[in-house]
Amino acid sequence: MTETVPNRPLDDLEALAWLRSQPGGRVTATAAELGRQWGWNRMRAGRRLKAWEEAGHICRNAEAIIVTNPVTPTVTEAADVIVMPAVTDAPRSMTPVKFAALIAALALACVSAAFSIDGLTAIFAGAFWPIIIMGAVLEAGKLAAAAWLTEYWHAAPSLLRVVLVAMIGALMGLNAVGVFGFLTRAHLDHMAAADLALADRTAETEARLAIQREKVADFDRRIAQIDAAIEASTRLGRPVGAMTIADQKGRDRADIVAARQREAQALASLQIEKARINAERRRAEVDVGPVRYLAELMGTPANDLERPVRLLTLALVAVLDPLAVALLLAAGIHARRAGRR
Known part of the structure; x- marks a missing residue:
């Protein structure tokens, strides 16, 4: 995985889209590496990955992170809205x-x-x-x-x-x-x-x-x-x-x-x-x-x-x-x- 530092931190939707954009929806990286890729710190990246895994958006094992529900943009937005309260810092x-x-x-x-x-x-x-x-x-x-x-x-x-x-x-x-x-x-x-x-x-x-x-x-x-x-x-x-x-x-x-x-x-x-x-x-x-x-x-x-x-x-x-x-x-x-x- 080639690391690039974004001009600004990605939001949750953009981070999920980045994961889906990887070849086969699969990426091998740690939470710290993904955090640097998205402009986040390790703690925030770890919390988001755990929440997405519990919501069924990704599957993690010892080696890789796999996107499990590559859906259409409309359905993706609806699904992301459902999980937003857990993966954002909104009150x-x-x-x-x-x-x-x-x-x-x-x-x-x-x-x-x-x-x-x-x-x-x-x-x-x-x-x-x-x-x-x-x-x-x-x-x-x-x-x-x-x-x-x-x-x-x-x-x-x-x-x-x-x-x-x-x-x-x-x-x-x-x-x-x-x-x-x-x-x-x-x-x-x-x-x-x-x-x-x-x-x-x-x-x-x-x-x-x-x-x-x-x-x-x-x-x-x-x-x-x-x-x-x-x-x-x-x-x-x-x-x-x-x-x-x-x-x-x-x-x-x-x-x-x-x-x-x-x-x-x-x-x-x-x-x-x-x-x-x-x-x-x-x-x-x-x-x-x-x-x-x-x-x-x-x-x-x-x-x-x-x-x-x-x-x-x-x-x-x-x-x-x-x-x-x-x-x-x-x-x-x-x-x-x-x-x-």
Whole structure:
């Protein structure tokens, strides 16, 4: 084959016509050689040859490229129009399925990236903004690499494909670590905040209750002492002395009884407050009720709430970022196949 460099790059129709114009519709050349003949690069020539082969326009073997459907110009134009979406750089149509997959992939990727970056900032608290910038750039690079592999998988060198797949896997692992840190921290922060607030209020209420009980018990002892003195005088046959003691201590006793009633009311208020705290504690336990039921379904003890939470977190981590990457790949594959029809 004699190589001639065209004045301008051939379009797809002209390249197909050039192939048909060869003796017997047969040419022995590599994609790089054909690319130079048509004014294309090797990657573009390889993609076009693969698309024409899948459309049935050519047949390739280890030695030659053979045009399989030498048809009339009218039919050739119609056939080329059919395969043009796959072999040209025109914008691909946005089908509803592709659009939905793309939107879902981007939404999942954004949520996963936000959770992951937040979790990584908790792990590396000394470099807050650098971690945010690094995490955002890495997430964008991961999605761009996945989209690039979808588009150029067959044309890319094998080593580059292996490296990009390995990098995407490593970035997904880092994302999983960040998301796991975010979710577990959210669970532990909620539980710790509730326990701390209720523990402080419970300790304060218990201390006040103890003091109040002592005050009421002291008043009870003083009243009992006065009553015992009056009873002892009466029992010894000294009613006059008993009356004198009663007169002397009557006002004191009345004051003590009044003070005792006030302290008893304060004690009752504290007991009501303690009951409310216990009710809040039970209400807080209701928040982890689904986790407790999940633990029972898994066969773990009802008081062991951390194991089901960890397993549920791992399940979320396992589907969040991988699903985003898978949907992005699916959207690209769908578009590429739609273009070949």
